[in-house]
Amino acid sequence: MTYRIRFHPLVARDLDAIVRWILGYAGPDIAARKLAEIEEAIATLRDTPHKGSIRDEIAPGLRAIPAGRKAVIAFVVDDEAAEVLIFAVTYGGANWVSRSKARGR
Template sequence: MKARSVVFSPEAREDLLILGDWIAERAGPATALRYLARLEAACLGLSTASERGRRRDDIRPGLRVVGFERRITIAFVVSQEQVTILRLHYGGLDWDRKSDPI
């Protein structure tokens, strides 16, 4: 099984910051940090068996999505050498407005 490096796009990094702020406001900073640590570990875990998840070529060629703890959709692409996390979509956030919950 080939191991690939995992990188976060600028948009995915912004998603992490927004999500962390959103959780911290509702459940406290410690809860937000624990949740983000689990989410980051799940993303980094895509370094092995990277071709998992559901293919969504209808949205973008090569796009894959996988769920995390029933609330996050991790959108990523896989190349020969790396996995790029493109976006992290949280079910309770309005992504058009970025910071407001639905």
């Protein structure tokens, strides 16, 4: 079964901030490559939504996976709806736990 990917409304802001930050120190080619790595990691959740570490101590059902070398994607799986909800995407050591909690998980 293929799962649908949904995004918390603030994930677009996460991705924009990541790209702007990388642009500032590494330029547009690296920023585009890192964004593509993150997008590829998210896309894999369509077919394998239950991968990653379950972080119930943070919030029930919350999972996290790495994307590339410095990004973390926090998400929950809704099997009944066949959906993966991306709660937060962080980069370079940003606190994905706090961000996920603030967004309702």
